[in-house]
Amino acid sequence: MTIGVLGGGQLGRMIALAGYGLGQRFMFLDPSTESTAGHVGSLCVGTYDNEERLSFLARKSDVVTYEFENVPVASARFLNELVRVYPPPRALEVSQDRVVEKEFFAGLGIPTPTFAAVSTLAELKAAVSHIGLPAVLKTRRFGYDGKGQWILHTTEDVARAWEALGAVPLIVEAFVSFEREMSILCVRSKAGETRFWSLVENAHRGGILRCSLPKSNAWTPELQEHAEAYATRVLAELDYVGVLAIELFVVGDRILVNEMAPRVHNSGHWTIEGAETSQFENHVRAILGLPLGSTRMVGHAGMLNVIGRMPSRDAVLAIEGAHLHAYGKDAAPGRKIGHVTVRAETREELARKLETLVSIVDVD
Ligand code: AMP
Numbered sequence: 001m002t003i004g005v006l007g008g009g010q011l012g013r014m015i016a017l018a019g020y021g022l023g024q025r026f027m028f029l030d031p032s033t034e035s036t037a038g039h040v041g042s043l044c045v046g047t048y049d050n051e052e053r054l055s056f057l058a059r060k061s062d063v064v065t066y067e068f069e070n071v072p073v074a075s076a077r078f079l080n081e082l083v084r085v086y087p088p089p090r091a092l093e094v095s096q097d098r099v100v101e102k103e104f105f106a107g108l109g110i111p112t113p114t115f116a117a118v119s120t121l122a123e124l125k126a127a128v129s130h131i132g133l134p135a136v137l138k139t140r141r142f143g144y145d146g147k148g149q150w151i152l153h154t155t156e157d158v159a160r161a162w163e164a165l166g167a168v169p170l171i172v173e174a175f176v177s178f179e180r181e182m183s184i185l186c187v188r189s190k191a192g193e194t195r196f197w198s199l200v201e202n203a204h205r206g207g208i209l210r211c212s213l214p215k216s217n218a219w220t221p222e223l224q225e226h227a228e229a230y231a232t233r234v235l236a237e238l239d240y241v242g243v244l245a246i247e248l249f250v251v252g253d254r255i256l257v258n259e260m261a262p263r264v265h266n267s268g269h270w271t272i273e274g275a276e277t278s279q280f281e282n283h284v285r286a287i288l289g290l291p292l293g294s295t296r297m298v299g300h301a302g303m304l305n306v307i308g309r310m311p312s313r314d315a316v317l318a319i320e321g322a323h324l325h326a327y328g329k330d331a332a333p334g335r336k337i338g339h340v341t342v343r344a345e346t347r348e349e350l351a352r353k354l355e356t357l358v359s360i361v362d363v364d
Helices: 010-020 051-060 073-080 089-095 098-107 121-131 155-165 221-238 279-288 313-317 347-360
Strands: 002-006 025-030 042-045 063-066 115-118 135-139 149-152 170-174 180-188 194-196 200-205 208-214 242-251 254-261 300-307 322-326 336-344
Touching (some): 002 010, 002 051, 010 025, 025 051, 042 051, 051 073, 063 279, 089 221, 089 254, 098 115, 098 254, 121 135, 121 170, 135 155, 149 155, 180 221, 180 279, 194 221, 221 242, 221 254, 242 279, 300 347, 313 322
Parallel strands (some): 002 063, 025 042
Antiparallel strands (some): 180 194, 180 242, 208 300, 300 336, 322 336
């Protein structure tokens, strides 16, 4: 079978690396001739709205998936007429607009930060007077890694942020003083079977994920159950097939849902070595209609992203239990070019190894 993938970044690359073990072939559609997934599969170069390229991909593929959530919904629907597309295009549609997404969660009884859609400065001022300060102003669409975002502390910030962002539709949200950011990763099969990996605690800096720790000290069975209950509603409502990530703010014992990504996710990279079945393999299993694998953790694990500069491979690999994943991308400031997962038998051993790793992988 050939799996078509929209997008040729590292997520597509890691889907292929997992899928090869199941005997699959891969073809990636990406506008760049340099995309990293092209190192491990066939590359079809073209833009995501090019119907000729989409038709070609559909002809070559038995099933199509995507590795980033800004795929044009119209393209996913066009493809879906020709070949099965998983996750369902509606998941893309919901996740691409922060207002639609938050209304979707609210409709399922899933709490989110208080929010309002704003399209004029007057609307923004009215929303801020209702929501209060601080608040977060974001573009409704095409934001990622904290881009297209302003934190509003004062009324002066309101006008300034409007000037910077106001040309496009916006959402304003209450600023949540969360204790932790976590994510729940889950997978649903065509038959409706669902599996969940352990809740992951995530640390961001400059809007970019730096570190993910599954089953961290903050983990409790109640939080896990709570997050799974919310995720279950989302999966069922979308008749979802594949891996889904939901990002959460944890405030005390409460969970507020920030957003979802209808794809494999950076906060699930630890599952390659840290879980019985990785997010990538289970994604492939799900879209092929195969039985899902166990999501059980294997020992303890932590993941650090490699951003901007590749550390010494020798130094990383000298740490027992460390696994380097270099994406074959050129280094550039702020660019994710790899990650390292480190495994240990105990939490204390993991903490020690992570400390050493942090000093080698410059997480700034
Ligand atoms: P997003 O693009 O929505 O994932 O936001 C990027 C990051 O900004 C999140 O991971 C949070 O650290 C922070 N953030 C986003 N929305 C809020 C909010 N309403 N309150 C506090 N922090 C936020």
